[in-house]
Amino acid sequence: MSESAAEYFGQHGFRHAWSVDFEFVVLPGHKPNPFCMVAKCAITGKTIKLWGDELNHCPFACDDNELFIAYYACAESACFDALGWPQPRRMLDLYAEFRLATNGVGSNFGKGLIAALLHYGLPTIGGEEKDAMRALAIRGGPWSDEERVSLLDYCESDVDAVLRLLEPLLGAIGRSGEDFGRALLRGRYMAALGIVENNGIPIDTELQNRMIHHWSAIMQNLISEVDEDFGIYDNGRFVQARFEAYLYDNNIPWPRLYTGRLKLDDETFRQQAKVYSSIAPLHQLRHALGQLRLNGINVGPDNRSRTMLSPFGSKTGRNQPSTSSFIFGPSVWIRNLIKPEKGRAIAYVDWSSQEIAIAAALSNDALLWEAYESGDPYLAFAKQAGIIPPDATKDSHPEARQQCKAIVLGLNYGMMPQSMSAQSGVHIERARQLLNLHKATYRTFWAWGEANVDHALMGLPLSTVFGWRIHFPHGRGLELNPRSLLNWPMQSHGAEMMRLAVSMAVEEGLVICAPVHDALLIEAPIDDIEQHTARLSEIMADASEMVLGAGKRCRTDAKITRYPDRFEDEQRGAHMFSIIMKLLHRAENQK
């Protein structure tokens, strides 16, 4: 046991610092089913090994003086939860710490436990051995005595590996109470997220199964209806050569990529369909087909969709769940499959204009904050810039508002006038003019943003208020995108706000089903949903204030869905869902 790690944890007042690891079987859409656990204390050297039924009782005192250390701790938290153990109160997650320590430079080896060991030149078991043991674990029981010994040994080897990682990663964290407190904050989120992963999202599996069953018929019907006039599809596939021949036969000129291939993106189709109306049905078909993806949403026996939420996956510290297995990943209509079960309700609560609030608060731009607080930052900008009179409204000046909205949203990403005009249809000169007005109106924000960019370009780290960082040291040939650097603080603080809110909500016992970057999905009994939603909104506003500073609270919007209704987004998903349902009924009647 490393002397310095023991001292480090002792210094922060811990009785034990358990490096803990479970082996578990997890079927798609299910909670993990742990079958063994090894824990070693970095302070006392004590070791605990549990197998099978021995997991029925939690061997730990889960109080504030017991620290748990793991690599990718949401898995351990999910195992605690699945076993009915009390939740760990203090967690240190070396995965999060490794991601942080290498954010920007990256690691040549990846993000996993072995990658971290290799990165620091520490001994590790071979990747093949690890894969073999993982396969043995996934296979599920029963295991022979011999297999059981090797699985426990393997589990212990991960526990030891985590202990070896302490030296470099505690070094990266730093010794001060503040440094360590921030690491515990990340660990706290990992613990909460394990619960969220276990909660899952209630799904109308009956409808989902009907759709899956008739999926190919739905696709076929959709395609054949349009394609009989074109003859471009083959077995559900768009054949470019056939499309090219069609264009040639019909004398339709078509834009090409620099490679000579046809430009086939949605925007090109939209433009072309305006001129050559015969193209329009094909455009609609391609657009619809682009939204047709239904595989990969895994649902457990309790009709709840579960997937890894992959915290700290991105440079900004956002979660990065697989977009095919996370129901909020594919196109919006898929969310209509979300449905609370009998007696229950859900609510989708999101921060309104979160990144604008962050930009305003952190840059200390009083005018921008005023614009945010007005409730309509786009209209407020138009007024502050003198484009419309002070008494103008959304209804009196819709066009100016729309233009300003495009500017205000695009500027978060460092958008240039050219693409701004291409995107929003505003003339390029108008876009340029509005951009300059924005820079003149929100001088403080722009000075702050550009200072951040310069800071990072000089090889210095950018950091959020709670210590998520990115660092591009000089001399490593790293390619930096100034627009990314401009946006980084907004997105990173948004992620931080979300982590805080999830931690607090879960610890209060609210049932959080999913984080969606700037939104949370919560569930409750129908009779409690309003109260729980109100409480969550309060927590989210509190979290925003912790990040943005006293008095700077970010508003939230909430949309409640009660059984027997299904989740719905009238603006974006409803139309496509109705088309799919029509096709489904047709397919079911064809039989």
Add this chain to the structure above:
DNA sequence: TCTATATCACCC
């Protein structure tokens, strides 16, 4: 027939 690459679409 399989794999790598480019392109595109979706999400916040």
Add this chain to the structure above:
DNA sequence: AAACGGGTGATATAGA
């Protein structure tokens, strides 16, 4: 050179 940030994933085609 490009000029819209952070992502994941499917698909169509070219190439081995």
